[in-house]
Amino acid sequence: MAATSSGSRISNSNGEGGVMRIEVLREKCQGHARCWAQSPDIYGLDDEGYILPGDIDVPDERKRAAWLGAKSCPERALVIHDEGETSR
Amino acid sequence: MSAIPVHVPPELVRDFSYFTGPGMCPMRGGDPQGALAGLHDGPPVFYAPNNTYDGYGTWVFVRAEDQRRVLQDAETFSSHRRIFEKALGYDLPTIPLEIDPPEHGAYRSLLNPLLSPRRVMAMEAANRARAIELIEGLRDKGHCEVMEDFAFPFAVGVFLEFLGLPQSRRQEFLGWADKQFHGTPEERGEAIRTVIAFMGELVELRRREPADDFMTFVVQAQVNGRPMTDKEAIGMGALLFVAGLDTVAAAIGFDFRYLAEHSEAQARLRADPSGVTLAVEELLRAFPTVLMTRIAARDTEYDGIVIKAGDRVSCPSMVANRDPAEFTDPNRIDLSREDNRHVAFAYGPHRCLGSHLARRELVIAMEEWLRLIPTFRIREGTEPLTYGGHVFGIEDLQLEW
Ligand code: HEM
Numbered sequence: 001m002a003a004t005s006s007g008s009r010i011s012n013s014n015g016e017g018g019v020m021r022i023e024v025l026r027e028k029c030q031g032h033a034r035c036w037a038q039s040p041d042i043y044g045l046d047d048e049g050y051i052l053p054g055d056i057d058v059p060d061e062r063k064r065a066a067w068l069g070a071k072s073c074p075e076r077a078l079v080i081h082d083e084g085e086t087s088r
Numbered sequence: 089m090s091a092i093p094v095h096v097p098p099e100l101v102r103d104f105s106y107f108t109g110p111g112m113c114p115m116r117g118g119d120p121q122g123a124l125a126g127l128h129d130g131p132p133v134f135y136a137p138n139n140t141y142d143g144y145g146t147w148v149f150v151r152a153e154d155q156r157r158v159l160q161d162a163e164t165f166s167s168h169r170r171i172f173e174k175a176l177g178y179d180l181p182t183i184p185l186e187i188d189p190p191e192h193g194a195y196r197s198l199l200n201p202l203l204s205p206r207r208v209m210a211m212e213a214a215n216r217a218r219a220i221e222l223i224e225g226l227r228d229k230g231h232c233e234v235m236e237d238f239a240f241p242f243a244v245g246v247f248l249e250f251l252g253l254p255q256s257r258r259q260e261f262l263g264w265a266d267k268q269f270h271g272t273p274e275e276r277g278e279a280i281r282t283v284i285a286f287m288g289e290l291v292e293l294r295r296r297e298p299a300d301d302f303m304t305f306v307v308q309a310q311v312n313g314r315p316m317t318d319k320e321a322i323g324m325g326a327l328l329f330v331a332g333l334d335t336v337a338a339a340i341g342f343d344f345r346y347l348a349e350h351s352e353a354q355a356r357l358r359a360d361p362s363g364v365t366l367a368v369e370e371l372l373r374a375f376p377t378v379l380m381t382r383i384a385a386r387d388t389e390y391d392g393i394v395i396k397a398g399d400r401v402s403c404p405s406m407v408a409n410r411d412p413a414e415f416t417d418p419n420r421i422d423l424s425r426e427d428n429r430h431v432a433f434a435y436g437p438h439r440c441l442g443s444h445l446a447r448r449e450l451v452i453a454m455e456e457w458l459r460l461i462p463t464f465r466i467r468e469g470t471e472p473l474t475y476g477g478h479v480f481g482i483e484d485l486q487l488e489w
């Protein structure tokens with residue numbers, strides 16, 4: 001989408017309300033698929049049922065869905081970066 | 089039975105057993121999961137000198153965070169427990185349960201797609217039809233014994249379908265399951281040998297006469313660039329039997345028992361069946377049944393506690409699931425609880441392979457039961473039999489409506 005240069009999508013979080021980013025610790029993922037069950041449009045799974053690699057930028061209107069998905073991961077494999085705060 | 093090892097400090101030894109402790113022995117109307125919640129008032133790690141069915145001592149890890157660390161660290165904490173060795177007289181590892189990473193990964197990659205969320209959706213219609221048929225068969229009676237009349241037949245039916253075996257074998261499998269899970273030690277050994285022999289024949293049959301089923305897939309598969317051996321295929325088939333029947337049936341039992349004792353919860357779920365998914369998760373949190381056991385692969389230190397190679401480490405899911413550090417008000421059962429990261433299906437690489445199927449079985453069972461059976465309660469004059477042990481269980485669950 002509107003990623004103008006690498007890095008910019010994270011760094012503008014002190015600006016207009018903040019961009020939420022989900023950091024995916026793929027080596028921690030054990031395929032519980034709870035994130036996907038919660039928010040399938042945000043969290044994609046591969047054919048074995050493990051999360052697709054790569055961090056996820058979340059549009060404002062999907063923040064709550066992304067948050068619920070990340071907070072449902074039993075392995076703590078999804079790290080939420082939002083408004084300068086980090087949690088999992 | 090086993091002496092307390094010298095490296096265990098006496099102050100960490102507790103008189104504790106999953107088999108004989110308070111609330112753990114078979115008893116009427118008990119609450120074995122609730123009986124362990126009090127462990128959170130004590131030390132986070134302790135040693136129980138006689139805490140397995142065959143008399144071994146184990147460390148017990150109480151906190152969810154610590155269990156996650158243990159179960160995610162398979163290099164230090166091995167799963168190779170030789171669970172069939174005693175019954176068989178030789179070691180036949182169940183696969184992938186008793187295989188450690190990195191070998192574990194090859195088997196998991198092979199099996200994961202067979203039980204992935206997407207694949208499970210494809211089984212949905214047949215499994216639902218099975219549940220409906222069983223429930224309709226007992227609705228007019230006005231009462232039933234849930235485990236024998238519904239939970240086991242349902243779980244075994246799903247299992248036979250998954251294995252590609254005819255439903256006509258259901259009674260036979262029910263018999264083995266009953267002995268394997270609830271028999272005397274001799275009967276259990278006998279049942280394990282029967283299941284192993286059965287899987288051996290199935291492996292042979294599917295090598296000779298391939299079909300479109302699970303065992304054909306397994307015997308034709310390659311692992312690490314070589315064909316699957318018979319022993320491996322048997323270890324996989326036997327594990328599905330051990331892992332996927334009793335667990336599902338027990339979960340259905342604990343779920344229905346809770347609903348029978350809480351008619352207001354039944355009413356709410358009947359009014360809004362979309363609440364069943366969250367309710368099933370909450371009941372998995374409150375009444376999980378599996379103890380994860382690991383064997384230290386090397387000497388290690390855990391927060392200052394010395395654990396020696398060969399020590400058994402127990403991570404009881406029912407205790408982690410009531411950890412106040414991870415669940416608000418953990419002993420309150422809130423069927424609409426969100427953010428429910430329970431460990432009923434374990435953490436780490438051995439996360440239950442069947443978890444997606446199990447979840448759907450539990451949701452289907454509850455949805456159809458609530459839809460087809462009017463308000464139900466524990467049958468007057470009866471109380472279910474509950475117990476702790478290796479897999480927590482419930483029997484003789486009589487309901488009436
Ligand atoms: C409510 C029902 C179930 C519960 C609570 C449950 C729980 C568990 C737990 C806690 C483990 C991890 C054990 C450990 O790490 O020591 C596990 C592993 C396993 N379960 Fe389940 N299970 C259930 C249903 C099923 C079903 C229906 C199947 C098969 C279709 C299944 C197949 C397996 C397999 C194959 C493993 C071994 C995975 C591995 O080692 O990588 N389970 N289960």
Ligand code: SF4
Pocket residue numbers: 028029030031032033034035036043049050051072073074075076077078
């Ligand atoms: S919930 Fe966690 S472990 Fe499960 S698939 Fe998503 S990221 Fe992986």
